[in-house]
Amino acid sequence: MKSFLFLFILFFVFGCSNDQKNAFNQANKKLTYWCAPNPEEIELAKILVDKWNRLHPEIQVEVQALPAGQSSEEVLLAAIAGGTTPDVCSNIWPGAIAEYIKAGGLVALDEFEDFDSLISARKIPVDLLESFRSKDGHFYQLPWKTNPVMLLYNVKIFEKAGIERAPRTYSEFFEACEKIKELGIFPGYTDIRPIWWQRFFDFYPFYIASSGGRTFFKGDDLDIDYEIAVKVFDFFRTCFKMKYFPITNFQVDPFLSEKIAMRFTGPWTITYLEGNKPSGFEYDFAPIPVPDDYQGKVYTYGDPKNIAIFSTTRYKREAWEFVKFLVSEYSDSLLLEICNQLPIRGDLLENKKFADYFNRNLKMKIFAEQAPFTRGVDEVVEMKEVFDAISREFEACAVYGAKSPDEAVKNLIKRTKVIIEWSK
Amino acid sequence: MSRVESKAGYFMVMPYFVYFAAFVAYPLFFSFILIFHRWNIVTPMEFIGLKNFVRLFRDELFFKAIINTLIFLSIHIPLQIVIALFFANLLNKQIKFRAFFRALYFLPVVVSGVVITILWQQIYAYETGLINQMLLGLGFKKIPWLVSPEIAMPSIAVMATWKNVGFYIVLFLAGLQSIPNELYEVAEIDGASNFQKFFRITLPLLNPTVVLVVVLSTIGGFSLFIEPYILTGGGPLDSTLSAMLYIYNQAFYFNHMGYAATLGFFFAMVILIIVIIQRKFIEREVY
Numbered sequence: 001m002k003s004f005l006f007l008f009i010l011f012f013v014f015g016c017s018n019d020q021k022n023a024f025n026q027a028n029k030k031l032t033y034w035c036a037p038n039p040e041e042i043e044l045a046k047i048l049v050d051k052w053n054r055l056h057p058e059i060q061v062e063v064q065a066l067p068a069g070q071s072s073e074e075v076l077l078a079a080i081a082g083g084t085t086p087d088v089c090s091n092i093w094p095g096a097i098a099e100y101i102k103a104g105g106l107v108a109l110d111e112f113e114d115f116d117s118l119i120s121a122r123k124i125p126v127d128l129l130e131s132f133r134s135k136d137g138h139f140y141q142l143p144w145k146t147n148p149v150m151l152l153y154n155v156k157i158f159e160k161a162g163i164e165r166a167p168r169t170y171s172e173f174f175e176a177c178e179k180i181k182e183l184g185i186f187p188g189y190t191d192i193r194p195i196w197w198q199r200f201f202d203f204y205p206f207y208i209a210s211s212g213g214r215t216f217f218k219g220d221d222l223d224i225d226y227e228i229a230v231k232v233f234d235f236f237r238t239c240f241k242m243k244y245f246p247i248t249n250f251q252v253d254p255f256l257s258e259k260i261a262m263r264f265t266g267p268w269t270i271t272y273l274e275g276n277k278p279s280g281f282e283y284d285f286a287p288i289p290v291p292d293d294y295q296g297k298v299y300t301y302g303d304p305k306n307i308a309i310f311s312t313t314r315y316k317r318e319a320w321e322f323v324k325f326l327v328s329e330y331s332d333s334l335l336l337e338i339c340n341q342l343p344i345r346g347d348l349l350e351n352k353k354f355a356d357y358f359n360r361n362l363k364m365k366i367f368a369e370q371a372p373f374t375r376g377v378d379e380v381v382e383m384k385e386v387f388d389a390i391s392r393e394f395e396a397c398a399v400y401g402a403k404s405p406d407e408a409v410k411n412l413i414k415r416t417k418v419i420i421e422w423s424k
Numbered sequence: 425m426s427r428v429e430s431k432a433g434y435f436m437v438m439p440y441f442v443y444f445a446a447f448v449a450y451p452l453f454f455s456f457i458l459i460f461h462r463w464n465i466v467t468p469m470e471f472i473g474l475k476n477f478v479r480l481f482r483d484e485l486f487f488k489a490i491i492n493t494l495i496f497l498s499i500h501i502p503l504q505i506v507i508a509l510f511f512a513n514l515l516n517k518q519i520k521f522r523a524f525f526r527a528l529y530f531l532p533v534v535v536s537g538v539v540i541t542i543l544w545q546q547i548y549a550y551e552t553g554l555i556n557q558m559l560l561g562l563g564f565k566k567i568p569w570l571v572s573p574e575i576a577m578p579s580i581a582v583m584a585t586w587k588n589v590g591f592y593i594v595l596f597l598a599g600l601q602s603i604p605n606e607l608y609e610v611a612e613i614d615g616a617s618n619f620q621k622f623f624r625i626t627l628p629l630l631n632p633t634v635v636l637v638v639v640l641s642t643i644g645g646f647s648l649f650i651e652p653y654i655l656t657g658g659g660p661l662d663s664t665l666s667a668m669l670y671i672y673n674q675a676f677y678f679n680h681m682g683y684a685a686t687l688g689f690f691f692a693m694v695i696l697i698i699v700i701i702q703r704k705f706i707e708r709e710v711y
Contacts, residue, residue: 077464077465077466077679078466080466081465081466099464099466099467102467103466103467193657194657194659382678384677384678385678388678392485392662395659395660395661396661400573400660400661402573402661414484415484415485418479418482418483421479422462422475422476422478422479422683423462
């Protein structure tokens with residue numbers, strides 16, 4: 001009986017997968033979809049593709065996690081060079097899109113007649129949408145998800161230190177740091193390694209917040225707000241100089257082990273903290289602190305990831321239909337439920353379809369409120385090297401105090417100009 | 425010579441010719457073409473004239489990397505010559521287990537540079553490293569071998585010397601063995617001290633070997649890459665960013681193939697000039 005049952009299960013499992021493969025092989029039109037290689041997004045992609053394939057037997061989609069490599073951007077560039085790009089990819093970082101466009105690798109999505117109606121349905125704020133428009137006036141990426149970087153803090157340590165609310169300004173932040181320092185705990189932390197993307201979690205969100213949502217470029221021209229950049233470098237320089245932030249890397253998570261009280265991170269941390277926190281551990285999120293004289297809504301870096309169709313596709317129209325499915329309300333609900341990541345849409349907190357999720361996940365609500373006030377990175381070909389230059393100045397000025405904030409910003413502007421002028 | 429024989433000759437040089445064409449001539453020619461282009465492997469090559477050179481002369485980080493490399497060389501070469509000469513002298517004498525020691529000193533040369541660098545990473549570690557643990561045990565303070573901008577490059581120079589010294593010991597040994605023994609016998613009869621024998625006979629007659637060692641370790645030192653790449657990534661504060669590491673980053677981290685090729689050619693010219701100067705000052709006529 002047992003062996004019969006075993007054979008039945010085997011037949012059922014392999015029978016199903018063969019059926020799916022057969023359906024894929026027999027379909028008239030086949031699409032390949034690359035998703036991010038993390039387990040949650042792979043799970044999401046499989047569920048979505050499964051549903052799509054059942055609804056559209058004539059257009060079968062095969063999902064693949066982005067092949068392993070140094071970064072998604074390098075893998076996609078290599079794929080463009082080798083002509084092995086998928087039809088659709090949902091892990092497009094706006095900072096790399098200029099290179100994909102230059103290589104002729106992407107399809108302009110606004111050429112589809114229902115592009116505008118799709119955008120209206122998602123109620124994406126106009127200024128946020130415009131930040132994804134390419135220099136030639138077209139949209140090559142469909143805004144998909146965002147992970148706003150915010151201040152994460154330990155509630156219990158704050159209570160013990162007598163801090164009543166999360167710091168909103170630089171002065172309040174330093175005041176809180178002094179109180180926490182008295183407890184023998186490092187108040188804050190940021191990774192000191194001069195790696196270019198590390199600045200998305202310290203300098204860059206602070207620059208965006210302190211400047212009211214400005215980025216570094218206007219078109220192709222450098223447009224750094226000198227005074228704001230000096231203020232941000234000065235803020236971090238004080239943090240390290242006053243030993244509010246340690247100049248070290250930790251072997252274990254310093255936030256969970258209560259060696260630090262604050263750090264800057266995105267909503268993906270919630271899943272990790274919930275899965276690993278010791279009993280009684282409490283945390284919360286707040287907007288990025290801004291200069292004392294700042295007025296207005298606090299912006300931050302949104303770490304957006306978008307969807308694109310590659311020009312190697314044989315079925316543009318079908319790929320577009322699949323992209324529309326990926327950003328449907330049904331798909332966005334699953335993105336929230338499975339990945340704890342926010343869809344880029346303006347009705348996150350008003351749409352009844354998502355209400356239940358946000359009632360169950362109150363911390364995600366904080367990120368959803370922040371989501372419309374986010375910025376990405378500019379569409380500049382040499383963005384990676386520009387951020388590398390920021391990282392070097394950050395290390396010299398903030399971490400080691402070897403340069404004044406003034407010198408750091410001047411050097412940054414000088415080097416960025418050399419890089420940009422060369423790339424034109 | 426008959427025609428058949430000359431064909432056989434061509435056939436026999438063919439493997440080297442193919443190797444030379446594929447791995448030396450073609451890359452060199454292609455790099456030269458790249459100097460005048462911007463190319464990120466993916467998009468088509470774009471002719472930009474001398475723009476790569478314009479950037480090079482405005483690139484302060486590259487010149488900092490060259491200065492870092494010169495700092496490394498100024499520590500590494502003298503240290504290497506003194507240590508190699510000292511051990512070569514010892515190993516040239518009739519000592520017990522001479523063959524064993526000769527093999528032992530050569531061992532780091534044949535071990536992979538990556539393996540040795542990872543090993544030294546453990547030795548130099550600030551908190552848990554072997555040296556700092558020993559210093560603490562002896563009542564001294566810990567030294568930030570790789571995390572201090574002032575000490576990091578000298579630490580790398582010491583490590584590189586440890587790795588390469590075996591090779592130069594072998595060169596010096598060969599040089600020492602080529603010095604006729606009669607010269608030492610005559611000096612002894614004349615009442616010369618060991619000190620006089622070393623500075624009046626050994627060192628002058630070793631001049632060709634010294635020139636060879638200086639030139640080889642200069643070229644080797646200018647190619648400093650694995651050590652900072654693994655140990656420090658060029659930091660702290662770019663103090664260990666070598667020229668080769670910077671060129672590598674430009675080529676394979678930022679995909680600036682044309683600019684990296686320009687830096688490579690410029691750097692080769694710098695090495696050539698320095699080696700010519702070195703030979704002019706060190707090379708002497710030997711009796």
